[in-house]
Structures are given as C-alpha cells and as structure tokens.
Amino acid sequence: MKYRRFGKTELRLPILTFGAMQVPVPEDENKAAETTRCAIQAGINHIETAQGYGTSEERLGRILKDYRREDLIITTKIGPVATRDEMWKRIETSLNRLQMTSIENLDIHGINTYAGLELTLRKGGCMEAVREAIDQKVVGHIGFSGHASCEVILATLNTGEFESVNLHYYYFFQRNLPAIRRAAELDMGILIISPSDKGGLLYRPPDKLKELAAPFTPIELNHRWLLNQPEITTLTVGCTYASEWEDHLLVGDRDGLLTPEEMAALKRWNEQYKTLGDSYCSVCGDCLPCPEKIHIPEVLRLRNLTRGFDMLEYGQYRYKMFENAGDWYPGRRASNCTECGDCLPRCPLHLEIPKLLSETHDLLWEGVDGQRRWA
Ligand code: SF4
Ligand code: SF4
Incomplete structure (x- = not known):
C-alpha cells in the first residue's frame, strides 16, 4: 500500500481508506470483522466512519479491539450542532462507541449550505468544543465533509478553520475541481467520498462501461484517474464483504503516473461523450x-x-x-x-x-x- 501526506495534518494516510458506513450491514459481525481485517492486512490503516452511520461506530469499537490502537488512524464525522456543550456530548458519544480515548481526525459531517456553515462557526458553538478537544488531545485534527454546491465547499475551505476536506469528485463528476485546487493551495488533506458507489456504481458496471475500460475495471480506472492527481490524499472505499476488496487493491501499490494503456482507456471514456452529439x-x-x-x-x-x-x-x-x-x-x-x-x-x-x-x-x-x- 502506498501512503500520502494528509496535507497540513502531517498524518500519513494510505491511498485507500476503509469507509465503514457498510460495517453494520452483515448480520454476522464476524463478516464485518473479516472485511476490516482484509483492509488492515493490506495496509489500509485509516478507517473512516460517522456518528450517523447506524451502528458503525459501535461495531468498529468491538472489532478494532483486536488491533494495536497506535497502528490505526481513525476519522469519525459529526454533524454541525448549535452549542459547545452539545458538541462535547457528541464527541464523547463517538469515543464511547468506538471504545477509544481519542481519535486522530474529526470531520464536521455535511456542511452543505451557508446556513450549515454559519451554524458550524457560531460563537459558543461546535467549533469551540472541537478546539477544546484538540487542546486536550482528544481529537487530533479537524476537517469537514461537503456534499452539495462547490460554492459552499469553497466558502468553507476559505474560512481557514479546517485541515482537510471530504468531498465528491470522480471521473464522472468533476464539478468540484475548483475545490480540489483550493484545498491543495491551502495545504489541506483531501479525501474522496465513495468513488465506486457515488462515482458511478462502478462495482456493477454496464457492459459498455466495462468494454471501454478494458483491460482495466471501471473501479480501477476511476481510482487511477483520481490518484494521478497528487492533490488527492486518499479514496474512501466502503466494502461490505472482504471479497469486495479485490478490485480496489489492484491500485493500492500503483501510485505512479498514468500508463499509456490507462491513458488510452480514459481517452475512450472521454470520446464516448461525443456519441451524445448535440445533446x-x-x-x-x-x-x-x-x-x-x-x-x-x-x-x-x-x-x-x-x-x-x-x-x-x-x-x-x-x-x-x-x-x-x-x-x-x-x-x-x-x-x-x-x-x-x-x-x-x-x-x-x-x-x-x-x-x-x-x-x-x-x-x-x-x-x-x-x-x-x-x-
Ligand atoms: S444545460 Fe447548458 S448551461 Fe446548463 S449545465 Fe448543461 S451545458 Fe451548461
Ligand atoms: S425552462 Fe424549466 S428548467 Fe429552465 S428555468 Fe424554466 S422551469 Fe427551470
């Protein structure tokens, strides 16, 4: 597994992150543990969850007890709340669920509107608790996720309050490129949300997409296109079962420039847009x-x-x-x-x-x- 610097946090993250939203899905917790083990054994030591992902934090708390805490980098996400006290309660809830005394990274989950940004930054509000948690070494670093307009993401980046950003950006969705560029200028870590699912349901691709990507899989090609951009730190992959890691791990050690074959496949994807003609x-x-x-x-x-x-x-x-x-x-x-x-x-x-x-x-x-x- 290759690793990259997570911007000014100075954390070293694997280029693939285990996104644990699906951890609650298998009925048998051993299956979720196997998926997690497969990731960690491959060198994916950054695990990303959220307080809003059902029982994800609790399950991770149980599963991760089998690993040395110092070998793991944990991110959780908590939505914006109105008061310092409420945010402290939420941070403590996440730590209790994860059975941890601290986490390396906390994201404000879903700053999607100017109102959400205002709520996040309100005096006496959630960032006050976050700053205290950082001072007390309960939280290592603070980032945010943005899911709506690029303008709101840019406004949030420009506050200078955050060290990393978690956003949508894929071969088939490039509207957030200005935010990627701005985050890089600000030396922020950049985490790409769910490139295989939100980026095109690439784990269940139609034949046409597969044929155009061959000899690569659509997942592999999209990952390589993303990782060819040095601003991007890591891609969050949300596998439910261990067998799903296979396609993703094809790129774990491939951190270099695009090969001529990869460029040719991407060119085929690009050319395919021309079939739409004047529509x-x-x-x-x-x-x-x-x-x-x-x-x-x-x-x-x-x-x-x-x-x-x-x-x-x-x-x-x-x-x-x-x-x-x-x-x-x-x-x-x-x-x-x-x-x-x-x-x-x-x-x-x-x-x-x-x-x-x-x-x-x-x-x-x-x-x-x-x-x-x-x-
Ligand atoms: S409909 Fe026209 S203006 Fe609107 S996004 Fe498409 S190309 Fe741009
Ligand atoms: S024509 Fe339709 S899409 Fe265009 S502005 Fe009017 S309501 Fe919106």
Whole structure:
C-alpha cells in the first residue's frame, strides 16, 4: 500500500481508506470483522466512519479491539450542532462507541449550505468544543465533509478553520475541481467520498462501461484517474464483504503516473461523450438558477451517463434522491419544469433544456421515493 501526506495534518494516510458506513450491514459481525481485517492486512490503516452511520461506530469499537490502537488512524464525522456543550456530548458519544480515548481526525459531517456553515462557526458553538478537544488531545485534527454546491465547499475551505476536506469528485463528476485546487493551495488533506458507489456504481458496471475500460475495471480506472492527481490524499472505499476488496487493491501499490494503456482507456471514456452529439451537456451550470429549483446540470449529467455509457442503474439511483435527500442532494425532479425558458439564453451549448429534462425524467424516474444515503 502506498501512503500520502494528509496535507497540513502531517498524518500519513494510505491511498485507500476503509469507509465503514457498510460495517453494520452483515448480520454476522464476524463478516464485518473479516472485511476490516482484509483492509488492515493490506495496509489500509485509516478507517473512516460517522456518528450517523447506524451502528458503525459501535461495531468498529468491538472489532478494532483486536488491533494495536497506535497502528490505526481513525476519522469519525459529526454533524454541525448549535452549542459547545452539545458538541462535547457528541464527541464523547463517538469515543464511547468506538471504545477509544481519542481519535486522530474529526470531520464536521455535511456542511452543505451557508446556513450549515454559519451554524458550524457560531460563537459558543461546535467549533469551540472541537478546539477544546484538540487542546486536550482528544481529537487530533479537524476537517469537514461537503456534499452539495462547490460554492459552499469553497466558502468553507476559505474560512481557514479546517485541515482537510471530504468531498465528491470522480471521473464522472468533476464539478468540484475548483475545490480540489483550493484545498491543495491551502495545504489541506483531501479525501474522496465513495468513488465506486457515488462515482458511478462502478462495482456493477454496464457492459459498455466495462468494454471501454478494458483491460482495466471501471473501479480501477476511476481510482487511477483520481490518484494521478497528487492533490488527492486518499479514496474512501466502503466494502461490505472482504471479497469486495479485490478490485480496489489492484491500485493500492500503483501510485505512479498514468500508463499509456490507462491513458488510452480514459481517452475512450472521454470520446464516448461525443456519441451524445448535440445533446451533450457540459455540466457547466450557467443555466442556473431555475425558478423551479431544478438542478439542471445534475439532471443532465445523469442523462449524459445513461445515454452515453448505459449507466441506467446509476442514473436511477441518483435521480430518485432529488426531493428526498434535503441539502445532501439538492434540487427538484425534472418533471417540475414549467418551460418558462429562463435557462435557455444562458446555455452556451444552446441545448433544448426543457425537452432534455422531460426525456431524462421519463428515462430515470421509477415512481418510487429514494432513500437518503448520505448523498
Ligand atoms: S425552462 Fe424549466 S428548467 Fe429552465 S428555468 Fe424554466 S422551469 Fe427551470
Ligand atoms: S448551461 Fe447548458 S451545458 Fe451548461 S449545465 Fe446548463 S444545460 Fe448543461
């Protein structure tokens, strides 16, 4: 396993992190322990969880007792709260669940709006407890996760309050590139959220995506594309069962520049967008705001992937989160378009946005409510 410096925290993290959101899933706790053991034996000694991930912290607390604490780097995440005292209670809850007296890294979970940022930074609020916890060596470092607009992530980065950021950024979703660049300028650690799931359901890829990636797997190619960017510290991988590690571990020791074969495969992915012809959306965002609060670029990104790469299951998975995940996945479903035309003059590609939105809704909406999955 290769390791990278986690920005100004000076921690050395493996380029793959074990994201423990799925740790509560196997009924048999031994299965979760096996998944964890497989990660740690491969050198993945950074384990990332959250207070909101069901019984993840408790299970980890039991499982990790079998390992030397000094060999592990633990991150947990706690959502913004209004008061110092409440934050202290939450920190203590996480430590009790994890059966630990300290953790190396704490993230404020989900600073997704300006209101969330204001709540986080409020005088006498949660950052006061975090600073005290750092002074008392209960917490090593402070970061945050941002799941919504790049603007809010940039505003949070620019406060200078945090040492690392946890965000969405993948080959198939590059809107947060400005945040990656800014975090690197600020010498912050950068952790990529769930590249195989949120980045395209790449562990269940359609044939077209597999063929275009061959001889690499889509997981492998996306990981390599990410890790070719030196600003990125680590990719969080949320395996449920030990057997799922195989594809991910293909890149654990490959930290170098992209090979000609990898570049050729990525070029095939890039070229595939051309098959969309003049219905391709560059996801630039210039068409916003929409008075009906439709997240036009995100809807049309899902259309690009469904039409261009046969990523229907991923498109449906993300589309059903509109109106179901609050600030974690903002925007209303495309069926709310009134054809008012406000967005049309703003689109540099002159796309017929209402028509494409209607088509995408018909393509992706399954008529069932989506379940919030921490976006
Ligand atoms: S035409 Fe539809 S998508 Fe465009 S701004 Fe109006 S309601 Fe929004
Ligand atoms: S302005 Fe046009 S190209 Fe840009 S995100 Fe909106 S629809 Fe897509």
